[in-house]
Every structure is written in structure tokens, then in C-alpha cells.
Amino acid sequence: MKVELSANFKNSIYPKLSEADKKALYVFISYVQKNGIENLPGKIKPSWNIPSRDHDYENKVSFTRTFNIWHYHIGRPEYEESLHGNYLTSDEVIFIKRFDPKPNKIRIVGWSSHPLELPTEDDLKTIFQLNQSKKSAN
Amino acid sequence: MIDTSVDHSIDPAYLMHAMELLSPGKAGFNAPTLQAIKEAQELVNMLDKYLSFAEPQLQVLDQVVDIENIDFSGMPMAEIQFLRKITKLFSLVVHQQTEADIKVAANKWACTHKSKIENRVHRLLAVLSTVDGVMSAISDRIIELYGDDVIYDIEELSASIESEAFLIPEDISFEEFNTLMSA
Numbered sequence: 001m002k003v004e005l006s007a008n009f010k011n012s013i014y015p016k017l018s019e020a021d022k023k024a025l026y027v028f029i030s031y032v033q034k035n036g037i038e039n040l041p042g043k044i045k046p047s048w049n050i051p052s053r054d055h056d057y058e059n060k061v062s063f064t065r066t067f068n069i070w071h072y073h074i075g076r077p078e079y080e081e082s083l084h085g086n087y088l089t090s091d092e093v094i095f096i097k098r099f100d101p102k103p104n105k106i107r108i109v110g111w112s113s114h115p116l117e118l119p120t121e122d123d124l125k126t127i128f129q130l131n132q133s134k135k136s137a138n
Numbered sequence: 139m140i141d142t143s144v145d146h147s148i149d150p151a152y153l154m155h156a157m158e159l160l161s162p163g164k165a166g167f168n169a170p171t172l173q174a175i176k177e178a179q180e181l182v183n184m185l186d187k188y189l190s191f192a193e194p195q196l197q198v199l200d201q202v203v204d205i206e207n208i209d210f211s212g213m214p215m216a217e218i219q220f221l222r223k224i225t226k227l228f229s230l231v232v233h234q235q236t237e238a239d240i241k242v243a244a245n246k247w248a249c250t251h252k253s254k255i256e257n258r259v260h261r262l263l264a265v266l267s268t269v270d271g272v273m274s275a276i277s278d279r280i281i282e283l284y285g286d287d288v289i290y291d292i293e294e295l296s297a298s299i300e301s302e303a304f305l306i307p308e309d310i311s312f313e314e315f316n317t318l319m320s321a
Contacts, residue, residue: 005304014319022319026312033308126304 002105008123042073043087
């Protein structure tokens, strides 16, 4: 599976990550490139499972569903076993945009600790798409 | 559809000028100049033919976006593959318009796909990329044929191409990864 990064992730998020964060990201990318997103060590889930008490519940559900946003527990600062021991979770997650069913790729678009802060629509874009948005606005 | 009564060819003088600008062997030209020009001209003509076939498909690109999903039934596979590549290259030609970008794209495909037709694309683009006038001519030509709406559709398509700038190569070390990310 191909792995790409949004412009925001590469330019704004990655430079702020610690060395350990960067290594965890590298391990994730290498795994996905070879194996896809099946059987990852950490938990991966769609990001539209928003707590119903969230004050912006509907917008968040709509946004994450529309753009097919998922998040993966990246193992930072460490992994913890779930109550039933069937998956690993961590405080920090990365957000990914999936492109089901084609093409066979994901785009990494965000990084957050809990409580999760969703990326914005602009955060999902490649540099090309950002440029197009600016063009349309002018 | 394209009006076949109109001459869609690019002025050979552009191509001749481009050939003069190319340093020997840089673009892989071993054939005599006139032969190279003839091939380039043929390819331009072929491009028009394929784009006329693709017009209805291009109209719905905003819904489809992913060119892999376009229905090319009835078209030979080699031609489909060529069309896909040339459409992508075309979007680069239209929107990037820098010699470096086009050459990178052309070289990438020429290196990974060795078929004769792709080599011809490589050679043509190497020529085109040296002359700004030709680039503008192609851009104007697409707008003339398909209008701004289709250009927008191609932009949508090329978003996935552009994103390759941040596509992480496989089998790289952490150090290489970090260097790439810090570039």
C-alpha cells in the first residue's frame, strides 16, 4: 500500500515531532507499505465514533465520514493493552485519510493526543490542492 | 469532439528550435533530427486522437477523479495505458509548466516503463519542455478543445500526481526517511 503525507503534516507537524515520535511514524509507514493496514500492532478505527456528548458531534461525524478519516494508535508515548487484551492503545494517535476502495493508498494527515483534535479540511490537502483552493478563492 | 478539418499540429518550427536547444544525447535522440521531429509530430497528432476519445470520460472526471475507474472498454490495453499516462503527463504539462517538473515526470516514466510508446512520450516531452511557446500552445489547445471545466477536472486528477511529492518511497532506512522529511 502506498503512503503519502498531506502538506500540513509534512511541513508543520513532522518538524515538531520528537525523535521517538518520528521513529514510531517510520515503523508505521514501513509496515503499511508492506502489509497494508491489516493486523497492525496498535488499534485502528474510524474517527466518526465520536462521543455523543461532544458539543460538535454532528459536524465531526459528518467531516470524518465525508473524508474517510481514521486514526491509528501509534504507540507514543507507550502502548497499553486494552481491557480484554485484544489490541493496543496509546495516548497519541495519527490521523489517516483512506481512499477506499481505490487507489491502494492512505494519506497521513494529523497527529494528536487525547482528547483527540481532528484535522481541518485544509490539513488533509496536498500542496497542489491547497494551491487550487487559493486559486479558486481569488 | 475534435474538428478534424482543423490542423491541430504544433508548428514544426517550435520543435526544430527545441531540438537546437537540446544538448546531444541528453534526451536520448539518436535518430536524425527530421525523424525525431516527425515522431514528435505523430505523437502530437495521436494525442489529439486519444483526447477526442477521452472527451466524454473527461467530462465526468470530477465524479470519478480516479482515472483507474474510467471505463475504457473497447480500447486496446496498450492504448489505455498510454492514455492514462499521457493524461497525467498532460496535466503536468498544463499546470506545472516548468522544464524541470516535466523532465522529472518524463524521466520517471521512461525509466520505469520501457515500452516503445512511452519512450516516445519521453522524447516528445523532452522536446516540449525546452520551449515555453509549445507549453503554452498545449495549454491553450486543451482549453480550446475542452474548455475550462475540463481543465478543472484534469486539475482534480493531477492532485493525486502532485501528492507524489510526499509519497514515501518503500524500503528506505529511518535516516533516509528523516532526511526526506526534513527536505
